[in-house]
Amino acid sequence: MIRRKGNLYVISAPSGTGKGTICAELLKDPVNDFSVSMTTREPREGEVHGRDYFFVTREEFISNIEAGNFLEHAENFDNLYGTPKEMVLKKLERRHNVILDIDVKGGLQVKKAMPEAILIFILPPSLTELRSRLEGRGTESAEKVEKRLGEALNEIRLIGEYDYCLINDDLDSAVENIRSIMTAESLRVPESVRQIIRKYEQEV
Amino acid sequence: MIRRKGNLYVISAPSGTGKGTICAELLKDPVNDFSVSMTTREPREGEVHGRDYFFVTREEFISNIEAGNFLEHAENFDNLYGTPKEMVLKKLERRHNVILDIDVKGGLQVKKAMPEAILIFILPPSLTELRSRLEGRGTESAEKVEKRLGEALNEIRLIGEYDYCLINDDLDSAVENIRSIMTAESLRVPESVRQIIRKYEQEV
Numbered sequence: 001m002i003r004r005k006g007n008l009y010v011i012s013a014p015s016g017t018g019k020g021t022i023c024a025e026l027l028k029d030p031v032n033d034f035s036v037s038m039t040t041r042e043p044r045e046g047e048v049h050g051r052d053y054f055f056v057t058r059e060e061f062i063s064n065i066e067a068g069n070f071l072e073h074a075e076n077f078d079n080l081y082g083t084p085k086e087m088v089l090k091k092l093e094r095r096h097n098v099i100l101d102i103d104v105k106g107g108l109q110v111k112k113a114m115p116e117a118i119l120i121f122i123l124p125p126s127l128t129e130l131r132s133r134l135e136g137r138g139t140e141s142a143e144k145v146e147k148r149l150g151e152a153l154n155e156i157r158l159i160g161e162y163d164y165c166l167i168n169d170d171l172d173s174a175v176e177n178i179r180s181i182m183t184a185e186s187l188r189v190p191e192s193v194r195q196i197i198r199k200y201e202q203e204v
Numbered sequence: 205m206i207r208r209k210g211n212l213y214v215i216s217a218p219s220g221t222g223k224g225t226i227c228a229e230l231l232k233d234p235v236n237d238f239s240v241s242m243t244t245r246e247p248r249e250g251e252v253h254g255r256d257y258f259f260v261t262r263e264e265f266i267s268n269i270e271a272g273n274f275l276e277h278a279e280n281f282d283n284l285y286g287t288p289k290e291m292v293l294k295k296l297e298r299r300h301n302v303i304l305d306i307d308v309k310g311g312l313q314v315k316k317a318m319p320e321a322i323l324i325f326i327l328p329p330s331l332t333e334l335r336s337r338l339e340g341r342g343t344e345s346a347e348k349v350e351k352r353l354g355e356a357l358n359e360i361r362l363i364g365e366y367d368y369c370l371i372n373d374d375l376d377s378a379v380e381n382i383r384s385i386m387t388a389e390s391l392r393v394p395e396s397v398r399q400i401i402r403k404y405e406q407e408v
Contacts, residue, residue: 159393159397160401164388164391177391183385184368187384189363189369
């Protein structure tokens with residue numbers, strides 16, 4: 001088809017919705033790529049700098065914030081995490097889609113930095129179902145589960161900021177739906193074409 | 205998924221691009237519906253009023269124009285043709301997608317009357333290919349073929365007004381691509397949700 005740059009996708013979902021599995025499935029397509037985050041946390045056993053994360057000091061991280069080098073960044077448990085802008089742009093230029101698997105707060109930062117980003121929100125079938133998935137993990141206290149449900153509802157309340165939403169009640173159809181979104185977005189008449197035409201129309 | 209109204213699709217393409225075949229394929233899906241046009245031309249053998257067309261007098265047609273009852277209308281070979289608005293709206297309310305197989309001029313009228321309409325433009329692989337398809341029909345004079353190619357280029361020049369464009373170099377993939385567009389559009393966070401949220405945000 002008409003060849004052009006890749007698209008930037010933000011995929012967000014409340015914890016327990018199955019976002020990780022969906023993103024892993026999407027990344028099997030060679031046209032889709034992910035981004036490597038920068039972080040101040042210590043590397044874990046087996047993690048490789050530049051593949052899993054860019055491991056940097058807090059000072060380096062902060063100077064990157066000040067230079068406006070992040071599409072989004074956040075602090076979690078005293079560690080800073082961020083998505084470096086330049087690498088994402090390079091991948092898009094190479095006609096790869098880039099998929100950012102980040103939370104709603106990060107998604108909104110990305111939308112602000114790059115309004116052309118496409119935001120997809122994955123919903124659990126219900127909060128009851130989400131509760132039983134979280135409890136099924138067996139790793140989180142009842143109190144922690146309730147806290148996560150509260151966070152889930154707060155994230156869902158921001159769905160109006162997203163472009164697309166879908167319910168993950170079946171992994172295969174959720175993945176298929178996102179693939180359809182990606183196909184459709186690749187067929188959009190580019191905004192650049194529209195802008196050029198509008199510019200001339202204003203002269204008429 | 206989240207249930208809501210159907211979407212209105214305009215599908216346009218230069219003559220000879222295969223739009224009719226593609227639309228027929230899409231209409232096999234029970235969620236997709238077409239609209240019955242109103243016309244002043246005489247019914248042909250076997251045509252049924254209300255199924256193939258609504259056959260009306262020129263006076264009736266003109267009073268419908270004056271009442272604003274059409275999404276679009278045009279005159280061809282001294283006959284008037286138009287898409288009645290109310291019937292399209294009823295089908296959308298019943299959660300059917302409505303597909304309008306109309307030319308670019310009509311498509312732009314529809315977009316003006318219903319900005320939420322989704323406009324899809326189907327391109328031929330090339331004008332050379334289009335020429336050989338038109339010649340292959342064996343029904344049109346060389347002069348007529350050249351005229352159609354000129355019209356095709358004029359239509360293509362308006363592509364910036366359309367939302368999506370795709371090349372019909374293979375029927376199956378063209379149909380699949382349009383199905384992806386329809387799936388994606390059904391997963392969009394509705395504009396109504398966004399408007400409600402924006403209204404409250406303005407008060408903050």
